[in-house]
Amino acid sequence: MECCLHGPLGKRKPKFGGAEELRRHPERRARGSRSSPALHWQTRSFTGKARFSLPVSQGGLPVKTPTVVFDLDGTLVDTAPDLVASLNHTIAALDLQPVGYNDLSYLVGHGAKTMIERACKLGGYDLEEKDMPPLMERFIDFYGKTMPGDSKPYPGLVAALDRLRAEGFALAVCTNKMEALAVTLLQKLRLDHYFATIVGGDTFPVRKPDGQHILGTIDKAGGDATRAIMVGDSINDILAARNAAVPSIAVPFGYSDVEIASLSPNHIIQHYEELTPELVTRLLATR
Structure with a gap:
């Protein structure tokens, strides 16, 4: 078993040898110097392998990636098939005509509540506030049980x-x-x-x-x-x-x-x- 700091367990690697070591290996002085710019690129990896580079600040903390x-x-x-199916299942409780794919651009994008409200408006139904909770429950139950359905x-x-x-x-x-x-x-x-x-x-x-x-x-x-x-x-x-x-x-x-x-x-x-x-x-x- 290897230890990343000390090699094999029980065999501690010798510490860096101070002034004498620097005299014999001057390149190590440069390696530890603070002459680097405030921001430079240093290879990081989430797997331990060098795959991509992240910017690292002078303090050693990575700049946040995009x-x-x-x-x-x-x-x-593309969730259209299942949104339409779930919505039609919901408004069937009001005996409304089904909506079609051509209606999606008007219906989708604002959440389930707005989608139900707009479907009722298309069907000419005067939706009251008390109608919404059971309709939302009906939509969520059907959609949750059938997903992913035909969504891809x-x-x-x-x-x-x-x-x-x-x-x-x-x-x-x-x-x-x-x-x-x-x-x-x-x-x-x-x-x-x-x-x-x-x-x-x-x-x-x-x-x-x-x-x-x-x-x-x-x-x-x-x-x-x-x-x-x-x-x-x-x-x-x-x-x-x-x-x-x-x-x-x-x-x-x-x-x-x-x-x-x-x-x-x-x-x-x-x-x-x-x-x-x-x-x-x-x-x-x-x-």
């Missing part, structure tokens, strides 16, 4: 997450979906282990488009808002990023009810193969 924050529905995962990660997502994580980026989720539902969905899709934190619309007192929702997510992930970026598909994501003073990357394959380019994100990717550590680093450098 954080990439993702929306969930319409960004990480978007093409190229897993490879993109692997690329970012391999370079030391912290990953997080910031969604207006209820936290418990978001965590369960990602667990069942076996994606939860990628993320330092999964924050829902009920985690904090605020939610997107409030910038504090993103800032709170970054903080829970152990990140720094000056070294973070938001990836999303809707106006709530882009506005929240703007309100948090965080650069945004938009995806056009989600549920936005407006042209994604009209929201003026910092960058648009058409496919997850375009989401690379180099792109994130470049966007952060323009701040």
Whole structure:
């Protein structure tokens, strides 16, 4: 058995030999000198192997690595089939006509409560406050029991997450979906282990488009808002990023009810193969 400080147990390595040792090995003086700049790059590894470099301050503490924050529905995962099924199951209790996929851009993005309210509005039902608790319970029960159903990660997502994580980026989720539902969905899709934190619309007192929702997510992930970026598909994501003073990357394959380019994100990717550590680093450098 080896000890990292003293070699084999019981055989303590000799200490550094003071002035005489320095005279015979002057290169060791330079190695211990304090002439290094205030910030330099030093290789770190979570596995003990040199895989990527993190900035290290003069005091020896690593500067926080970049954080990439993702929306969930319409960004990480195509949840449309199961959201529609769960919503139609819910409003069937009111004898309303089912909603369709074409309605999703209007319905999704503000949480389950708003989704139910809007579905009732589409069906011409005058929803009263007393109606909401049993409808929410019906939705959550059905959705929770049937997920992941037909929900799937978007093409190229897993490879993109692997690329970012391999370079030391912290990953997080910031969604207006209820936290418990978001965590369960990602667990069942076996994606939860990628993320330092999964924050829902009920985690904090605020939610997107409030910038504090993103800032709170970054903080829970152990990140720094000056070294973070938001990836999303809707106006709530882009506005929240703007309100948090965080650069945004938009995806056009989600549920936005407006042209994604009209929201003026910092960058648009058409496919997850375009989401690379180099792109994130470049966007952060323009701040």
